[in-house]
Amino acid sequence: MEAKVAQVVEPDKDIVSSVISNVTVAVTDPQSEDQGNYANKGKISVAFVEFGKRNGKSTRDVLNRIRKAITGSVPGAKLSIDQKTAARQLKKISVLN
Secondary structure: OHHHHHHHHHHHOOOEEEEEEEEOOOOOOOOOOOOOOOOOEEEEEEEEOOHHHOOOOOHHHHHHHHHHHHOOOOOOOEEEEEEOOOOOOEEEEEEEO
């Protein structure tokens, strides 16, 4: 899954500051009360450079391409793609079995 996300963001690597994968640990939303460890969950976060350095590129377009690329790619898994609004927008892709 991480390789697939990396491939999707490659054309826009000039606006991507990091791609981070977590499995089991730190896979829940930091704002949620549930901070347990889950062997059946994973998370990939894509962080973008600040808005002023994106040269007009849309992070929403990148998110939509990620959504299209991974939807249905893991049979039986529930995939969730969220967007956080902040100066450095994070896109989170959760894989739940």
